[in-house]
Amino acid sequence: AQKVTQAQTEISVVEKEDVTLDCVYETRDTTYYLFWYKQPPSGELVFLIRRNSFDEQNEISGRYSWNFQKSTSSFNFTITASQVVDSAVYFCALSEPYGQNFVFGPGTRLSVLP
Amino acid sequence: GAVVSQHPSRVICKSGTSVKIECRSLDFQATTMFWYRQFPKKSLMLMATSNEGSKATYEQGVEKDKFLINHASLTLSTLTVTSAHPEDSSFYICSARVSPYEQYFGPGTRLTVT
Numbered sequence: 001a002q003k004v005t006q007a008q009t010e011i012s013v014v015e016k017e018d019v020t021l022d023c024v025y026e027t028r029d030t031t032y033y034l035f036w037y038k039q040p041p042s043g044e045l046v047f048l049i050r051r052n053s054f055d056e057q058n059e060i061s062g063r064y065s066w067n068f069q070k071s072t073s074s075f076n077f078t079i080t081a082s083q084v085v086d087s088a089v090y091f092c093a094l095s096e097p098y099g100q101n102f103v104f105g106p107g108t109r110l111s112v113l114p
Numbered sequence: 115g116a117v118v119s120q121h122p123s124r125v126i127c128k129s130g131t132s133v134k135i136e137c138r139s140l141d142f143q144a145t146t147m148f149w150y151r152q153f154p155k156k157s158l159m160l161m162a163t164s165n166e167g168s169k170a171t172y173e174q175g176v177e178k179d180k181f182l183i184n185h186a187s188l189t190l191s192t193l194t195v196t197s198a199h200p201e202d203s204s205f206y207i208c209s210a211r212v213s214p215y216e217q218y219f220g221p222g223t224r225l226t227v228t
Contacts, residue, residue: 033215043152043205044221052215091157095215102209102217104157 002027004094004105012111013082021077021108023092029053034068034075035093035102045091051075082112116142118210120220127198127227135193135223137208143188144210148217149181152205164191198227 003026013019025034036048049059051068059066063080079086092105117140127133137147145166150158162183163171170183180202182194195202203226209217
């Protein structure tokens with residue numbers, strides 16, 4: 001069975017601090033995709049990244065970076081120099097081939113204080 | 115990229131009435147759409163899978179007579195909450211499958227039953 005764990009329920013940081021959001025997943029499939037979404041107070045899910053199971057390269061996009069390590073089944077997300085606008089709930093998710101759905105983690109609520 | 119819309123974005127209704135939520139894929143055809151429910155401060159939970167031209171598949175614990183799903187065309191799925199009660203108040207999000215691994219999410223509908 002698939003499972004996504006985000007151990008941090010809530011995180012508070014002060015603006016300009018770096019913050020890492022953890023994601024650990026479980027799956028029996030060798031082919032799968034991992035995702036990160038941002039959900040601001042408006043509720044709309046904002047797609048951040050998709051990573052397939054065969055691509056372990058880390059990725060950087062502006063202040064965002066992702067560290068995918070299959071050996072530890074982790075797909076962690078780091079925000080560098082955090083800003084107040086980064087305050088949101090962040091979800092990690094896992095998708096299997098032709099799976100019925102995404103398996104979402106419980107989410108991490110990030111508060112960036114000015 | 116692919117766009118999924120939902121209508122309405124917010125709805126308030128009285129207890130006992132029925133409410134219909136529409137989910138549309140705007141620039142692509144979706145044979146499979148999904149309906150999720152999100153309680154406050156919780157993650158997204160799959161309610162049902164909607165397949166064009168056939169009956170929806172409901173997740174365990176979801177009342178199919180309560181949450182009617184119709185997927186009459188390749189661009190439209192509807193969720194009708196029948197005889198709504200205050201406990202049905204929630205954030206409902208739909209998505210459309212665009213590939214074996216990926217779904218595009220709608221902006222969500224916030225339902226409040228008074």
